[in-house]
Amino acid sequence: MDELDEQLINYIDSGVTKYTDIAKKMNLPLSTVHFRIKRLEREKVIRYYKGEIDWKKAGFGITAYMLINFNIEQLKENGKTPDSLLKELLELPYVKEGHLATSDVDIILKVIARDTMHIKDMLVNEIYGKKGIANTKTMIVL
Numbered sequence: 001m002d003e004l005d006e007q008l009i010n011y012i013d014s015g016v017t018k019y020t021d022i023a024k025k026m027n028l029p030l031s032t033v034h035f036r037i038k039r040l041e042r043e044k045v046i047r048y049y050k051g052e053i054d055w056k057k058a059g060f061g062i063t064a065y066m067l068i069n070f071n072i073e074q075l076k077e078n079g080k081t082p083d084s085l086l087k088e089l090l091e092l093p094y095v096k097e098g099h100l101a102t103s104d105v106d107i108i109l110k111v112i113a114r115d116t117m118h119i120k121d122m123l124v125n126e127i128y129g130k131k132g133i134a135n136t137k138t139m140i141v142l
Helices: 005-013 019-026 030-042 074-077 084-092 116-127
Strands: 060-071 095-100 107-113 132-141
Touching: 005 019, 019 030, 019 074, 060 074, 060 084, 060 116, 074 084, 084 107, 095 132, 107 116, 116 132
Parallel strands: none
Antiparallel strands: 060 107, 060 132, 095 107
16 A cells, blocks of 8 residues: 555545546546555455435434443353454444443443433443443533
8 A cells, every 4th residue: 555545545534435536636547546446445445435424414413422341251151252242232223333442441332312312222222231231331422
């Protein structure tokens, strides 16, 4: 990967996905942009393209971070690992991002919700239903 590839992926990451637009911005032939992007896709540097959603306009006006601690013994008893628990949580529809973490928190989730009652429902019906969850703390973004 060279400097041109880095510029390409930065344009794509910022939402510019038309080859012609990228070629103009980078002052490159269209064929060069096409070839490089196809190579980056084959190499799985570019995995997929997605739309940018305005979640507030879609009715999800709250963003929150859920800080989760798990009980490693319960995970093991249920044949789970921290990675498999995170994968389960990432499959929940309102979870937009998730990471294993260090410190006094094991997992950090970024979630969207319609309102605070929706967050409560997520916690009660989705998060606490997962085997191995010990406790959570939720921070709402202002």
